[in-house]
Amino acid sequence: MASSISARTSARHTLSVSPLSSVRSAQTSQLAIRAANPLFPCAKLSQARAVVAAPMKVSKHPSSSCLANRQPSKEVLETWRSADAVCFDVDSTVCLDEGIDELADFCGAGQAVAEWTTKAMTGTVPFEEALAARISLIKPSLSQVQDCLEKRPPRISPGIADLIKTLIANNTEVFLVSGGFRQMIEDRGYKTLVMIGDGATDLEARQPGGADLFICYAGVQMREAVAAKADWTVFEFQELISELPQLNTSQ
Secondary structure, eight states: OHHHHHHGGGTTSOOOOBOGGGGGOTTOOOEEEEOOSSSOGGGGSOTTSOOEEOOOOOOOOTTGGGOGGGSOOHHHHHHHHHOSEEEEOIIIIIBSSOHHHHHHHHTTOHHHHHHHHHHHHHTSSOHHHHHHHHHHHHOOOHHHHHHHHHHSOOEEOTTHHHHHHHHHHTTOEEEEEESOHHHHHHHHOOSSEEEEESSHHHHTTOSTTSOSEEEEEOSSOOOHHHHHHSSEEESSTHHHHTTSOOOOOOO
């Protein structure tokens, strides 16, 4: 969670692709984790730190049934199945929480920061402006970040572990991305790349020279403006798994 917070302060910096062991520092400036192990990587962020895989009842938004992209087109499915790399946003996608909101609540600035997070994720204010405002409200120390991680371990979204195992079984590269999306594409040279996330900043990856497909994951946060512009909107990761070749993922 701390890595995700600091990573987003430098979204235009060159992206590093780091081994899992390097993500322990709260001072990490950028984050892209390759899921080289079929086991979900967040469970290995720290041997001393528990990561909670929390069950969650997904509350469908009243207007979700009206979304035209709830059923993927043939072209969308072809792109999804042929992807050689899939990138996941972390907050409210891989994890159930917004990391910076959790830290803010822990530091006593929860409500004010959550309002700025909503503005940033719906695209009503520039992300950089919202980020600066939130950091100024929290003013967290390194010890506070570490204490928050110990007392409020990240809660993992249901189904994400199975989805990553299935992708890896199909020889698809998997990354957790926070900041510097464009640089990762230019440095890695993938032919077909898919971005999965919940916010306006994730949607921005879907542009010429960027992601070939944007899938809105609305299982934690339903952001209508983002979902409406996505190539495909899902509420459960099983929807994505069911459209992939089912190879042996038990190894």
